[in-house]
Amino acid sequence: MKPVTDARWSHRGHRVVQHVVLVGSLVLLAACAEDPVVPDRGALSGFEVRLVAPVEPGSPAFPLPFTTMPLEVELDIIARDRRGERMRGFDGEVRLTSVPGRIAEAERTVRLVEGRGSARVGLQYTYGDTRIWVQEQAPEGEMSSFGLGISPPLFFAEPRVRNVRFNPDNPAGLSPLFGREARIGEGILMVTNVVANGFYATDVGDALPDWSTGREPRGVGQEPWTSLFVFTFNFPDGITIGDRLCSLAGGVAEFQGQTQLTFPNYIIQGVGRVGEVPDEAFLDPADPGAPGACAYRTEVDGSLVQVLPHVLDEATLGDNTLVRAWDSALVRIEGGVLSTRFDDCDFDGSGQIEGADERACRSRCQRDLTCTEMSSLRQFDQFSASVGGIAFEVADATRAAGYDPLAGCAPHAGVEGDPDDPPGYRCGDAGRQLRSVTGSLRLVDLGGVVLRVVIPRFETDLVFAP
Numbered sequence: 001m002k003p004v005t006d007a008r009w010s011h012r013g014h015r016v017v018q019h020v021v022l023v024g025s026l027v028l029l030a031a032c033a034e035d036p037v038v039p040d041r042g043a044l045s046g047f048e049v050r051l052v053a054p055v056e057p058g059s060p061a062f063p064l065p066f067t068t069m070p071l072e073v074e075l076d077i078i079a080r081d082r083r084g085e086r087m088r089g090f091d092g093e094v095r096l097t098s099v100p101g102r103i104a105e106a107e108r109t110v111r112l113v114e115g116r117g118s119a120r121v122g123l124q125y126t127y128g129d130t131r132i133w134v135q136e137q138a139p140e141g142e143m144s145s146f147g148l149g150i151s152p153p154l155f156f157a158e159p160r161v162r163n164v165r166f167n168p169d170n171p172a173g174l175s176p177l178f179g180r181e182a183r184i185g186e187g188i189l190m191v192t193n194v195v196a197n198g199f200y201a202t203d204v205g206d207a208l209p210d211w212s213t214g215r216e217p218r219g220v221g222q223e224p225w226t227s228l229f230v231f232t233f234n235f236p237d238g239i240t241i242g243d244r245l246c247s248l249a250g251g252v253a254e255f256q257g258q259t260q261l262t263f264p265n266y267i268i269q270g271v272g273r274v275g276e277v278p279d280e281a282f283l284d285p286a287d288p289g290a291p292g293a294c295a296y297r298t299e300v301d302g303s304l305v306q307v308l309p310h311v312l313d314e315a316t317l318g319d320n321t322l323v324r325a326w327d328s329a330l331v332r333i334e335g336g337v338l339s340t341r342f343d344d345c346d347f348d349g350s351g352q353i354e355g356a357d358e359r360a361c362r363s364r365c366q367r368d369l370t371c372t373e374m375s376s377l378r379q380f381d382q383f384s385a386s387v388g389g390i391a392f393e394v395a396d397a398t399r400a401a402g403y404d405p406l407a408g409c410a411p412h413a414g415v416e417g418d419p420d421d422p423p424g425y426r427c428g429d430a431g432r433q434l435r436s437v438t439g440s441l442r443l444v445d446l447g448g449v450v451l452r453v454v455i456p457r458f459e460t461d462l463v464f465a466p
């Protein structure tokens with residue numbers, strides 16, 4: 001076996017793999033030298049791993065599709081001695097590992113009889129150049145001879161946003177690529193919102209017609225699980241709503257129930273940007289009268305594409321599992337009303353809600369759909385709203401939309417320390433009824449309580465009822 005030095009391995013995730021392969025090869029070389037520590041199985045040189053199925057392992061130019069459902073892979077594994085001959089004296093178990101990718105635990109151990117065995121495994125969640133490692137599983141209490149084998153390469157397409165977001169084993173669960181380094185190598189990625197510590201992107205390519213399946217697309221921005229938050233820590237300079245990302249890679253992380261790409265690398269196409277002023281021609285055809293119906297747009301292969309907000313119905317908005325499909329997407333909530341009461345529960349002015357009285361005050365306010373506790377307004381530019389008895393939050397409205405939620409409200413003296421009547425503001429109903437609010441949906445899971453936060457992009461995303 002020779003160390004892998006494939007120059008096509010270009011991105012970070014693959015470089016990590018390459019290092020592992022090299023280290024593994026060194027270990028194997030060490031094991032090949034005369035080694036008195038493992039005399040009885042020391043004749044094992046390694047494993048030859050033949051790929052029986054799939055017959056077409058893919059190639060960089062024509063990769064196999066990204067595997068969400070397990071793809072059956074069959075291997076013929078032969079133990080070789082130092083002369084390169086089949087080691088008939090080898091009866092034992094080997095462990096299979098896919099790099100990258102996943103093999104179900106129950107399929108990972110294979111028994112070789114008289115130095116040979118067949119493995120049939122389901123391979124999942126792999127991308128790029130993929131190899132299956134075969135490693136000797138030494139019997140309990142015995143030392144491994146470090147016998148190792150590596151399959152020929154299989155080539156898979158890189159994941160698209162949907163593959164990062166949707167977990168087919170558990171739609172309410174973590175990303176199937178959680179903890180891994182991934183490059184979103186498929187799809188057409190468009191920036192839908194830029195916030196203080198990152199940006200939101202949607203794979204508009206997932207909404208284009210799929211000629212291979214004949215499936216009718218639901219429309220740009222209308223496909224669930226096709227949006228992702230990219231966490232840049234600081235404000236991402238030089239990126240604007242409507243930009244197309246030509247390349248996006250990063251670590252797949254989960255933060256407060258939201259799947260994120262962290263430590264990202266990305267390239268902006270730039271030419272797709274069409275300026276700050278939406279064009280009349282790109283009004284939302286479903287509702288051309290609505291201010292803010294214009295989405296920014298991106299040029300893809302000569303055609304202009306825009307992400308239209310997905311209208312979240314109350315059944316979806318109110319369901320913690322269903323709503324996950326729309327996390328990080330551009331959504332619109334129709335109707336609703338903003339807070340009419342603002343309670344200042346920070347009685348001692350410490351900046352924190354602490355102590356029994358302050359907590360009781362905040363709890364009362366959180367149960368009240370009309371109430372916003374003022375520390376969340378001060379800290380996060382975030383206030384409460386509700387529609388059909390379902391609470392949601394509007395964040396960044398002052399920064400992004402120039403909206404002052406305290407405009408038209410009267411100071412309320414209240415009683416400091418009284419959870420039921422704290423100081424704050426009281427606002428009339430006038431100007432608080434929404435026709436719609438549009439923005440990026442961010443779900444914040446606070447240990448079972450899931451906040452639905454809508455982050456507008458610009459002023460026209462808040463539309464008030466006349």
Ligand SMILES: [Ca+2]
Pocket residue numbers: 345346347348349350351352353354358
């Ligand atoms: Ca306090």
